[in-house]
Amino acid sequence: MPTEMPRRHYSLMTLQNIVATWSERKRVRWQLKQMSKDNPHLIDDIGLTGQQFEEEIAKPFWQA
Structure with missing residues (x-):
């Protein structure tokens, strides 16, 4: 039983x-x-293209 706790x-x-x-x-x-x-304009400053930005915000929270 003690091995189950960890x-x-x-x-x-x-x-x-x-x-x-x-x-x-x-x-x-x-x-x-x-x-x-x-x-x-800050989206360009962080190095994302418009397409990359749209793809990122469209992802569900469980996707990396």
Whole structure:
């Protein structure tokens, strides 16, 4: 039985990391979308083409 606890803990940590990653992706994509509305010239400044930008903000949060 003692070997099960670290495995369960690891699984919980993995789940927490996945949720944190998804949350960060959602936040970054939302910020990009806002940036395109407020300061569209900044999209060029960060090195994205219009097509790259559109592809990035269209991705669901679970996609890298």
